Amino acid sequence: MPDLNINFAGIKAPNPFWLASAPPTNSGYQIMKAFDAGWGGAVWKTLGVPVINVSSRYGSINYRDTRMAGFNNIELITDRPLADNLKEIEEVKKYFPDHAVIASLMVETKAEWHQIIKDVENAGVDGIELNFGCPHGMCERGMGSAVGQEPAVLQTIVEWVMEVAKVPVITKLTPNISHIVDPGLAATRGGSNAISLVNTFKSIVGIDLDSFAPYPIVDGKGTNGGYCGPAIKPIALDMVKELAQHPEIQHVPISGIGGIETWRDAVEFILLGAGSVQVCTAAMHYGFGIVREMKAGLEQFMTDKGFETIYDFKGKALPNVTEWKNLNLMHKVVAKIDPAKCVGCDLCYIACDDGAHQAIRISKLNGNRIPEIIDENCVGCNLCALVCPVEECITMEKRDDGTKFKSWEELTIENNVPTSFDDELAGGKHHFVPTVQDALKFRK
Amino acid sequence: MAEFIRPKTEEEFEINFQQKKPLMNPTEAYFESSRCLFCYDAPCIQACPTGIDIPLFIKQITTKNLTGSAKTIYDSNWLGNACGAICPTGILCEGACVYNHQDVPPIQIGRLQNFATSYAIHENKNLFKIGPSNGRKVAIIGSGPAGIACACELRIMGYEVDIYEAKEKPSGLTLYGIAAYKITNEEVEREMDYLKNKLGLNFICNHPILEKFQLDELETSYDAIFLGIGIGPTAILNLPGEDKNNVIGAVEFIEELRKKHHEIKVPNHVVVIGGGNTAMDAASQSARLGAENITLAYRRSKSEMGAYGFEYKLAISSGVTSIFEAQPISIDGKDQAESVTFKRTKYNNGKLETIEGSEFVVMADLVIKATGQAKNSSILNLVEGMHTDNKNRIIVNEVSFQTTNPMYFAGGDAVNGGAEVVNAAYHGKMAAKGIEVWLNSFK
Numbered sequence: 043m044p045d046l047n048i049n050f051a052g053i054k055a056p057n058p059f060w061l062a063s064a065p066p067t068n069s070g071y072q073i074m075k076a077f078d079a080g081w082g083g084a085v086w087k088t089l090g091v092p093v094i095n096v097s098s099r100y101g102s103i104n105y106r107d108t109r110m111a112g113f114n115n116i117e118l119i120t121d122r123p124l125a126d127n128l129k130e131i132e133e134v135k136k137y138f139p140d141h142a143v144i145a146s147l148m149v150e151t152k153a154e155w156h157q158i159i160k161d162v163e164n165a166g167v168d169g170i171e172l173n174f175g176c177p178h179g180m181c182e183r184g185m186g187s188a189v190g191q192e193p194a195v196l197q198t199i200v201e202w203v204m205e206v207a208k209v210p211v212i213t214k215l216t217p218n219i220s221h222i223v224d225p226g227l228a229a230t231r232g233g234s235n236a237i238s239l240v241n242t243f244k245s246i247v248g249i250d251l252d253s254f255a256p257y258p259i260v261d262g263k264g265t266n267g268g269y270c271g272p273a274i275k276p277i278a279l280d281m282v283k284e285l286a287q288h289p290e291i292q293h294v295p296i297s298g299i300g301g302i303e304t305w306r307d308a309v310e311f312i313l314l315g316a317g318s319v320q321v322c323t324a325a326m327h328y329g330f331g332i333v334r335e336m337k338a339g340l341e342q343f344m345t346d347k348g349f350e351t352i353y354d355f356k357g358k359a360l361p362n363v364t365e366w367k368n369l370n371l372m373h374k375v376v377a378k379i380d381p382a383k384c385v386g387c388d389l390c391y392i393a394c395d396d397g398a399h400q401a402i403r404i405s406k407l408n409g410n411r412i413p414e415i416i417d418e419n420c421v422g423c424n425l426c427a428l429v430c431p432v433e434e435c436i437t438m439e440k441r442d443d444g445t446k447f448k449s450w451e452e453l454t455i456e457n458n459v460p461t462s463f464d465d466e467l468a469g470g471k472h473h474f475v476p477t478v479q480d481a482l483k484f485r486k
Numbered sequence: 487m488a489e490f491i492r493p494k495t496e497e498e499f500e501i502n503f504q505q506k507k508p509l510m511n512p513t514e515a516y517f518e519s520s521r522c523l524f525c526y527d528a529p530c531i532q533a534c535p536t537g538i539d540i541p542l543f544i545k546q547i548t549t550k551n552l553t554g555s556a557k558t559i560y561d562s563n564w565l566g567n568a569c570g571a572i573c574p575t576g577i578l579c580e581g582a583c584v585y586n587h588q589d590v591p592p593i594q595i596g597r598l599q600n601f602a603t604s605y606a607i608h609e610n611k612n613l614f615k616i617g618p619s620n621g622r623k624v625a626i627i628g629s630g631p632a633g634i635a636c637a638c639e640l641r642i643m644g645y646e647v648d649i650y651e652a653k654e655k656p657s658g659l660t661l662y663g664i665a666a667y668k669i670t671n672e673e674v675e676r677e678m679d680y681l682k683n684k685l686g687l688n689f690i691c692n693h694p695i696l697e698k699f700q701l702d703e704l705e706t707s708y709d710a711i712f713l714g715i716g717i718g719p720t721a722i723l724n725l726p727g728e729d730k731n732n733v734i735g736a737v738e739f740i741e742e743l744r745k746k747h748h749e750i751k752v753p754n755h756v757v758v759i760g761g762g763n764t765a766m767d768a769a770s771q772s773a774r775l776g777a778e779n780i781t782l783a784y785r786r787s788k789s790e791m792g793a794y795g796f797e798y799k800l801a802i803s804s805g806v807t808s809i810f811e812a813q814p815i816s817i818d819g820k821d822q823a824e825s826v827t828f829k830r831t832k833y834n835n836g837k838l839e840t841i842e843g844s845e846f847v848v849m850a851d852l853v854i855k856a857t858g859q860a861k862n863s864s865i866l867n868l869v870e871g872m873h874t875d876n877k878n879r880i881i882v883n884e885v886s887f888q889t890t891n892p893m894y895f896a897g898g899d900a901v902n903g904g905a906e907v908v909n910a911a912y913h914g915k916m917a918a919k920g921i922e923v924w925l926n927s928f929k
């Protein structure tokens with residue numbers, strides 16, 4: 043049985059699955075229920091300056107029959123009294139001394155920061171998370187993402203915090219910035235013990251076509267919200283990688299957040315260097331019980347691969363995430379269709395013909411709808427395999443023998459890169475392209 | 487009118503007995519599993535007698551953790567693979583699926599269950615851990631679903647288990663009773679071999695326990711005994727002519743069919759007597775063996791039949807004719823049955839009566855009696871202090887499955903009088919836990 047225990051910047055937890063600071067961690071009731079369901083830690087719903095929330099708070103993207111493929115909210119930090127939260131933190135820690143309880147905080151002045159840190163430490167938290175993330179509401183008051191977007195301000199506040207904090211401090215970053223390394227560096231230089239990312243993305247999930255207002259609609263008006271859920275995972279993964287690979291930041295533990303719903307998502311974040319993962323939308327969609335799929339899947343993965351702890355594979359994908367210029371230009375894959383599996387939807391054909399490289403043919407002879415790959419035209423872009431609705435029907439076959447390696451970087455050093463527009467060395471020069479007139483034969 | 491051509495080869499048999507719930511392919515499993523809503527406190531779980539965490543195992547299929555999915559299933563049900571194919575899911579899990587309320591087809595839970603477990607069996611995955619030996623030994627009598635489930639559960643708790651089986655092969659009615667279009671013999675045997683190998687089950691086949699001295703021996707050599715003996719052969723009807731050559735019990739008919747496949751020859755005119763699921767199975771399978779006229783005769787009305795609606799529909803769609811409110815009076819012919827004489831029935835003050843002068847005759851060169859099974863009373867009477875109810879069902883505690891003789895536990899058809907494999911699987915598992923609690927009470 044693999045050991046899921048983690049020690050994240052000094053914060054210990056029975057497993058890496060933590061609830062992100064959000065509605066699921068609004069109360070001691072919820073957090074205790076979550077721990078019983080199997081979560082290893084929870085970041086308390088952000089405590090801080092007093093707020094008032096609106097009614098009608100969430101909107102979502104339903105992708106076909108999939109609900110909440112993307113989720114957005116215009117909620118602020120907690121609106122519950124600080125004293126109640128502190129009392130509940132204390133109680134939760136009494137019942138669950140071995141689970142990680144982390145207080146997310148957002149206040150304004152240095153004095154306020156110092157005071158609230160003392161308060162939550164007295165209540166018994168295992169760590170503190172600084173919320174520099176909310177891209178709505180709080181930023182208009184100079185907090186949340188307004189801080190996260192100003193690395194210098196962020197660093198100053200982290201320094202204030204580090205002056206007094208006795209428990210590990212995690213700085214939570216907003217992704218609403220073009221270069222995530224900047225706030226990452228500021229947090230590191232400010233002395234933060236760890237970094238978590240991402241908070242939500244500034245977003246408008248849709249417009250009501252009758253009232254002409256953005257969702258979620260509050261009395262005929264709306265505002266940008268924060269976007270999260272499965273849709274944001276790819277961008278979150280990239281940002282985690284950016285920090286995990288940065289020479290000055292890579293020693294800082296990272297808690298990965300963004301669109302995590304299954305064990306696979308969690309493993310991906312860990313492979314890119316995350317030492318714990320946080321989940322909000324999936325818990326809001328399915329309840330705390332969703333963690334049983336994540337935990338069982340992680341355990342099975344570790345058993346299958348022979349990993350005993352998550353530190354056996356944490357960051358294992360990082361060496362394989364490189365810059366484009368280092369990729370092997372000699373690598374060659376070609377699509378292959380399994381005619382026994384093909385159902386003849388011809389989506390691959392039209393995707394390739396209209397959207398890629400005209401490397402698929404359909405004979406239509408005797409009503410045959412099974413397409414054929416034209417090997418010499420296929421550039422190995424993967425598009426057909428991605429659109430094919432049948433599992434493992436189109437596979438990408440490796441055609442190079444694996445003995446040759448040549449990257450753009452090497453070609454540059456050898457002075458062998460194409461330089462003029464019509465250079466013989468350019469990649470697409472000898473690719474097949476139909477004639478312009480060939481397009482006319484499709485006219486009806 | 488025969489719907490099916492008489493199968494003369496194994497291939498033709500397989501065509502006629504095409505599986506009702508064939509193995510899904512990966513695309514089918516992916517799409518179907520993706521539809522599951524992951525309901526909270528899901529109604530499908532509540533409807534499963536073994537309480538499998540259905541949304542979890544389905545989500546594990548979507549997330550390509552097939553091993554974990556199979557584990558989730560076996561954690562609750564030791565016959566997970568067979569049950570996926572043979573459970574009457576329409577009245578269990580799938581009948582409870584919330585999609586039914588939207589008139590959207592429910593999730594095909596049974597086939598998904600079969601998909602995940604087939605993967606684990608085929609890939610020989612290690613899902614279980616035999617418990618460290620606790621020095622205790624349990625004898626299991628009967629290797630049907632109840633006995634198997636009890637044995638498996640005991641093994642993971644560290645017990646040594648010997649399973650005594652009267653027949654040549656383990657599995658009970660899963661191998662000899664279930665309709666051949668629900669599961670193949672190979673499938674049943676594959677799961678059995680898998681469990682046997684992974685859990686080190688010790689089967690002692692061709693070894694009926696019928697005598698008092700045998701029980702005495704077991705009582706001295708084991709810490710507890712589990713009875714998973716099912717119910718007996720088809721009961722005697724006390725019908726004139728019942729002893730003719732071509733009059734057979736449904737259970738015996740199906741057993742022969744499961745063993746001989748296309749080599750069993752049914753004549754053209756078959757009369758099946760009864761209105762339960764066994765009657766439906768016998769009729770549907772006679773049709774698939776190529777009989778021309780199959781008459782299903784039930785003494786009460788259609789709405790009073792014990793059979794599930796879908797089993798009746800299957801029989802009818804296989805070309806079977808049904809007669810209701812008809813009671814057999816005699817089976818006629820010389821040595822061979824040639825026809826069955828019926829009388830019409832009606833209710834009189836709530837009592838079923840035959841109507842004078844309403845006789846009619848149905849041609850029959852095979853009569854299949856599906857009118858209930860007799861009880862294995864002999865062995866039951868040998869166990870001291872073990873009580874049965876008025877229907878000869880062993881009385882057990884409903885949590886521990888302990889009988890009134892504390893050393894004996896029991897489950898499956900012997901306890902419920904005949905239900906489904908999934909119920910027997912649940913009983914066996916619970917009895918194993920009951921045995922553990924009981925033996926621990928002496929510590």
Ligand SMILES: Cc1cc2nc3c(=O)[nH]c(=O)nc-3n(C[C@H](O)[C@H](O)[C@H](O)COP(=O)(O)OP(=O)(O)OC[C@H]3O[C@@H](n4cnc5c(N)ncnc54)[C@H](O)[C@@H]3O)c2cc1C
Pocket residue numbers: 572573574627628629630631632633650651652653656657658659660663664665668693694695696714715716717736737740763764767862865897898899900904905906907908910
């Ligand atoms: C015709 C028919 C069709 C059915 N169809 C379905 C279906 O589609 N789906 C479904 O879920 N269920 C079905 N069932 C019900 C299901 O088969 C039973 O509920 C289930 O097999 C009961 O399991 P069990 O372990 O209690 O008994 P059994 O399966 O009957 O097993 C009992 C075992 O004990 C052995 N045994 C008995 N006495 C002794 C002894 N004295 N010594 C040693 N061994 C002994 C027997 O040989 C047998 O192997 C069907 C039943 C019948 C009769």
Ligand SMILES: Cc1cc2nc3c(=O)[nH]c(=O)nc-3n(C[C@H](O)[C@H](O)[C@H](O)COP(=O)(O)O)c2cc1C
Pocket residue numbers: 062063064065087088113114115117118119120146173175214240241242269270271272274299300301302320321322323324
């Ligand atoms: C309704 C809602 C409220 C949130 N409130 C907070 C908050 O108070 N503090 C905070 O740091 N993050 C907050 N978040 C952001 C989440 O903690 C998390 O970073 C984000 O949702 C991405 O994770 P996910 O894709 O798993 O949802 C909130 C998110 C949602 C959906």
Ligand code: SF4
Pocket residue numbers: none
């Ligand atoms: S989820 Fe609960 S709080 Fe929110 S709108 Fe529905 S009932 Fe109200």
Ligand code: SF4
Pocket residue numbers: 379380383384385386387388389390391411412413426429430431432435436
């Ligand atoms: S997309 Fe897949 S299924 Fe459709 S035609 Fe192409 S190969 Fe066949």
Ligand code: SF4
Pocket residue numbers: 521522523524525528529530531540541582583584585593595
């Ligand atoms: S009831 Fe249906 S949709 Fe809901 S969890 Fe069960 S199978 Fe899935």
